[in-house]
Amino acid sequence: MRSVPQLRTPQSRGGIVSLTEKPAPPDLLPRIHFRDSQIEMAHGAGGKASRRLVEGLFAPLLFGTFPQPLSDAARVTVGDVQVAITTDSFVVSPLIFPGGSIGELAINGTVNDLAVSGAKPEAVVVTFVLEAGLPTGFLEAEVRAMARAAERAGVRVVGGDTKVVEHGKADRMYVTTSGIGSPLHGVNIDPHSVRIGDRVILSGPIGDHGITILLARGDLDIETDLRSDTRSVFPLIEAMAREAAPGIRWMRDPTRGGVATSLNELTRDCGLAIHLDEDEIPIRDSVRGACELLGLDPLHIANEGQFLAVVSPELSTRALNALQQVPGGHEARIIGEMREHPPAAVLIKTRYGGSRIVDMLVGDPLPRIC
Amino acid sequence: MKFVDEFRDAKMINKTAEEIRRLADSGRHYRIMEVCGGHTHAIYRFGLKDILPENIELIHGPGCPVCVLPMGRIDDGLSLANDPMVIFAAFGDMMRVPGRQGSPLEHKARGMDVRVVYSPSDALKLARANPDRHVMFFAIGFETTSPSTALTLIRAKAEGIRNFSVFCNHVTIIPAIRAILDSPDMRLDAFIGPGHVSTVIGCRPYEWIARDQRKPIVISGFEPLDILQSIVMILRQLRAGEAKVELQYKRVVPWEGNRAALQALADVFQLRPYFEWRGLGFISQSALRIRDAYAEWDSEQRFGIPGVRVIDPKAAQCGEVLKGVLKPAQCKLFGTECTPEHPVGALMVSSEGSCAAYHNYEHRKAAAGLSV
Amino acid sequence: MCLAIPGKIVEILGASGSLATVEVSGVRRKVDLGLLQDDMPQPGDWVLIHVGFAMSKISEQDALDQMNTLRMLGETEQAMQEVRGYGLEEN
Numbered sequence: 002m003r004s005v006p007q008l009r010t011p012q013s014r015g016g017i018v019s020l021t022e023k024p025a026p027p028d029l030l031p032r033i034h035f036r037d038s039q040i041e042m043a044h045g046a047g048g049k050a051s052r053r054l055v056e057g058l059f060a061p062l063l064f065g066t067f068p069q070p071l072s073d074a075a076r077v078t079v080g081d082v083q084v085a086i087t088t089d090s091f092v093v094s095p096l097i098f099p100g101g102s103i104g105e106l107a108i109n110g111t112v113n114d115l116a117v118s119g120a121k122p123e124a125v126v127v128t129f130v131l132e133a134g135l136p137t138g139f140l141e142a143e144v145r146a147m148a149r150a151a152e153r154a155g156v157r158v159v160g161g162d163t164k165v166v167e168h169g170k171a172d173r174m175y176v177t178t179s180g181i182g183s184p185l186h187g188v189n190i191d192p193h194s195v196r197i198g199d200r201v202i203l204s205g206p207i208g209d210h211g212i213t214i215l216l217a218r219g220d221l222d223i224e225t226d227l228r229s230d231t232r233s234v235f236p237l238i239e240a241m242a243r244e245a246a247p248g249i250r251w252m253r254d255p256t257r258g259g260v261a262t263s264l265n266e267l268t269r270d271c272g273l274a275i276h277l278d279e280d281e282i283p284i285r286d287s288v289r290g291a292c293e294l295l296g297l298d299p300l301h302i303a304n305e306g307q308f309l310a311v312v313s314p315e316l317s318t319r320a321l322n323a324l325q326q327v328p329g330g331h332e333a334r335i336i337g338e339m340r341e342h343p344p345a346a347v348l349i350k351t352r353y354g355g356s357r358i359v360d361m362l363v364g365d366p367l368p369r370i371c
Numbered sequence: 372m373k374f375v376d377e378f379r380d381a382k383m384i385n386k387t388a389e390e391i392r393r394l395a396d397s398g399r400h401y402r403i404m405e406v407c408g409g410h411t412h413a414i415y416r417f418g419l420k421d422i423l424p425e426n427i428e429l430i431h432g433p434g435c436p437v438c439v440l441p442m443g444r445i446d447d448g449l450s451l452a453n454d455p456m457v458i459f460a461a462f463g464d465m466m467r468v469p470g471r472q473g474s475p476l477e478h479k480a481r482g483m484d485v486r487v488v489y490s491p492s493d494a495l496k497l498a499r500a501n502p503d504r505h506v507m508f509f510a511i512g513f514e515t516t517s518p519s520t521a522l523t524l525i526r527a528k529a530e531g532i533r534n535f536s537v538f539c540n541h542v543t544i545i546p547a548i549r550a551i552l553d554s555p556d557m558r559l560d561a562f563i564g565p566g567h568v569s570t571v572i573g574c575r576p577y578e579w580i581a582r583d584q585r586k587p588i589v590i591s592g593f594e595p596l597d598i599l600q601s602i603v604m605i606l607r608q609l610r611a612g613e614a615k616v617e618l619q620y621k622r623v624v625p626w627e628g629n630r631a632a633l634q635a636l637a638d639v640f641q642l643r644p645y646f647e648w649r650g651l652g653f654i655s656q657s658a659l660r661i662r663d664a665y666a667e668w669d670s671e672q673r674f675g676i677p678g679v680r681v682i683d684p685k686a687a688q689c690g691e692v693l694k695g696v697l698k699p700a701q702c703k704l705f706g707t708e709c710t711p712e713h714p715v716g717a718l719m720v721s722s723e724g725s726c727a728a729y730h731n732y733e734h735r736k737a738a739a740g741l742s743v
Numbered sequence: 744m745c746l747a748i749p750g751k752i753v754e755i756l757g758a759s760g761s762l763a764t765v766e767v768s769g770v771r772r773k774v775d776l777g778l779l780q781d782d783m784p785q786p787g788d789w790v791l792i793h794v795g796f797a798m799s800k801i802s803e804q805d806a807l808d809q810m811n812t813l814r815m816l817g818e819t820e821q822a823m824q825e826v827r828g829y830g831l832e833e834n
Contacts, residue, residue, distance in 0.1 A: 039480075040480075041476070041477055041480050042476060042479070042480055043476075049712055050712070053712075220486060220487065220488065220489075220493065221489045221493075221772075222489070222490075222493060222496075222772060222773060222795075223489075223770055223771065223772045224770070224771040224772070225769060225770045225771070226769065274739075285769075286372075286768045286769050287768060287769035287770050289372065289768055290372065290767040290768025290769055290770040291770045293372065293375070293748050293767065293768070294748050294750075294767050294770060294772070294792070295463075295489065296463075296722075296746045342739040343735045343736055343738060343739030344739070346735045346736075346739075348736065350418070351381070351417065351418055352381035353381040353384040353385050353388070353422060353595070354385075354418075354421055354422050355417050355418025355419055355420075355421045355422055355595070356418040356421055356736065357415055357416060357417075357418050357732040357733065357736075358731065358732050358733065358734075358735050358736055360731050360732075363467070363711055363712050364467070364476070367463030367464075367466050367467070367487060368462075368463040368487060368489055369462065369463045369464045369722060369723075369746060370462045370463070370464060370489070370512070370516065370746050370793070370794050371408055371409060371412075371435065371436065371437060371462075371464050371512075371721065371722070371723045371745060371746060372749075372767070372768045373749065373751075373789070374749035374789060374801055374806060375748075375749060377806070377810060383810070383813055383814070386813065386814075386816055386817065387813060387816060389816075389817065390816045390817060393817075407745050408745060409745020409746060410745070412745075434745075462794075489794065489795055490775075490794045490795025490796070491794065491795075492775055492795050492796075493795065512794075515745060515747070515793055515798070516793065516794055518778055518796070519775070519778070519793070519794050519795070519796040522775065522777045522778065522796065526777075565745065566745070567745045567747050567791075567793060567798065568745075570747075570791065570798045570799045571798070593745060593747075596809075596813065600809070600812075600813060603816070621802070621805040621808070621809065622801050622802045622803075622805035622806040622809065623791050623798075623799050623801055623802075624799070625799065629778060629779075629781075629798070629799065630781055631777070631778050631779065631780050631781050632778045632798075635777075635778070723745075
């Protein structure tokens with residue numbers, strides 16, 4: 002009899018969990034190693050605090066006692082078919098902002114999690130938690146937006162659930178989407194397969210979404226023409242996979258916590274370093290201006306329509322060219338490279354030879370005046 | 372970005388770095404203090420230590436208004452806001468600074484109405500928009516920031532906006548520099564002076580440093596070329612055996628300062644007889660309080676505060692790091708008990724505090740032998 | 744205390760003229776000109792912005808002078824070496 006729960010985070014030990022085996026009962030109670038006494042906003046921000054919660058509490062209790070690399074989507078075998086599965090929830094405020102709304106984020110977010118795990122998004126289910134008093138017109142507009150986003154992304158919405166809570170118990174509307182996808186042929190995402198010399202590719206300009214949301218809240222009284230970059234990145238990934246599948250080691254969509262968080266997660270999983278070239282990182286003027294004004298680092302700002310990929314040096318040029326041919330991929334760049342030192346860290350370098358470590362934030366980025 | 376990108380030009384930076392290497396006497400070890408936390412942040416952000424020769428050591432000074440704020444003042448501010456009527460407004464820099472029962476953000480998670488503002492005038496706007504609430508603005512900053520608070524109070528009074536008050540923790544830079552130079556462990560060759568504070572106070576207030584202490588001080592801008600050029604100017608003075616106040620940041624700083632800003636300060640504030648600086652102890656005439664003419668807009672006079680004094684744990688060596696006597700990594704708590712996630716001292720909370728800057732941007736580089 | 748950014752005055756607002764719209768790289772924000780009342784900036788001028796207040800006017804001329812000075816770094820020394828080569832110095 003096995004002494005630990007059988008259900009592990011997929012992506013370990015060959016990566017597949019079989020749903021036909023029954024888990025053996027544990028005779029060792031897993032221990033959590035999460036020391037915070039209460040949940041804070043930082044725990045949902047996608048940075049270090051979030052990671053502590055997931056690794057320290059959820060993983061030992063739900064995924065088994067051995068630490069595993071956490072990924073965007075899990076692989077599960079059903080019968081003899083492998084399926085990618087993921088879930089994501091959306092509590093963004095404001096619900097509507099330039100370039101999109103919560104409904105679109107909900108569809109594209111799950112579609113993108115599947116895409117960066119190397120799978121073609123097939124179907125999505127949606128859960129609504131609605132606040133009593135929410136105007137129907139509002140809900141209708143969001144659902145229409147979701148339908149449009151699903152159609153654009155080529156994914157079917159096949160079901161869902163609805164709950165209504167009392168006025169004041171939800172910020173008008175919370176949405177959760179869960180999706181399944183079929184693995185792309187020849188694509189194997191594994192942070193342990195990353196090697197020194199592999200190139201880091203970024204699909205397009207950073208910071209559009211996070212800055213748009215921050216400014217749309219209205220507290221900072223700043224105006225721009227910026228819009229959220231929310232979109233499905235699957236067409237880009239599909240094109241890249243067609244040309245360079247064997248060379249793709251790892252992918253991620255840099256949502257909350259930004260490029261810095263995603264790349265730091267990779268370095269922690271593989272133990273290598275990433276050296277980024279500051280000049281190569283695409284960024285719009287107005288994102289840069291807003292970040293300078295508010296003292297924010299664009300690398301920490303959320304994106305909803307971009308992805309990062311680590312590709313072997315032999316295939317990185319082909320991968321990049323493939324991306325740049327796709328509509329919406331023309332701003333893709335190679336932004337850096339995997340190196341040996343400093344271990345498990347991300348370094349960014351300027352053209353004149355200066356460098357600094359780029360770390361994960363503790364919580365959400367905050368404007369500063371000092 | 373105009374007036375920014377030109378001063379980040381790689382070719383010019385390399386050229387200026389070359390001049391620094393030419394001017395620095397290889398037989399000499401230079402200790403130059405940058406007073407202002409904004410310079411500390413810029414030095415790390417632009418990786419300037421990587422292009423300076425090894426014999427130029429940059430020491431981080433105490434010009435970080437979040438770092439020098441005693442924990443008791445945070446507790447006082449939060450206690451004032453512990454009322455459903457009150458909106459607690461502060462700059463983003465303050466949001467994660469721990470009080471004894473947590474930081475403002477943690478209080479927000481527990482139900483306190485806490486708002487991040489970019490400007491004191493945004494806090495006043497909140498008051499106008501919420502006539503049935505009281506907005507308390509937690510003001511911090513050196514002379515760069517205090518005139519803006521002053522103008523905001525002048526406007527609040529002129530408009531008769533009664534549901535607004537300021538909890539004033541503004542401090543002044545000269546006493547901090549004096550405390551550094553009075554410290555017996557200190558050995559410094561020169562100062563990189565605070566460029567933005569100087570837009571208000573001008574360059575005259577630093578003359579005693581050159582005249583009495585015989586140390587060069589160059590008032591510097593914040594872009595890489597500004598800081599490097601200031602180091603060139605310092606090295607030239609040292610080579611020539613000179614000690615004077617020089618202005619590098621000419622495009623922005625008026626030598627005589629900003630009269631209108633100084634007037635606003637004088638109208639609204641007066642110096643406290645003394646004020647506690649975290650890590651440095653009590654310093655006389657070093658902080659501002661709101662004048663009686665504006666008593667109704669002074670949170671302290673209007674509401675009475677507990678006056679909490681919190682003693683920092685002995686093991687935390689914030690004072691020595693603030694004075695530049697110790698490097699962040701030399702503090703026993705650095706990186707173990709005291710990290711950006713669980714800060715013990717304020718130098719680890721503010722992004723321009725030397726410990727946070729060093730931890731976030733640098734120390735893993737040093738460990739991997741990638742920097743001096 | 745030190746985060747201040749250059750921005751261009753785009754429009755002066757209101758009757759009192761103490762508020763302006765300032766633009767930084769396509770980003771706009773209202774900025775209080777109250778600290779510059781001794782020498783009010785006009786649309787097109789560049790100012791240094793800190794916490795929503797204009798602290799100082801930025802002098803384009805001084806910026807150009809600074810770049811020129813930096814460009815001449817090393818050249819002054821070269822010129823001096825050449826002069827020394829002529830043996831025209833007194834000692």
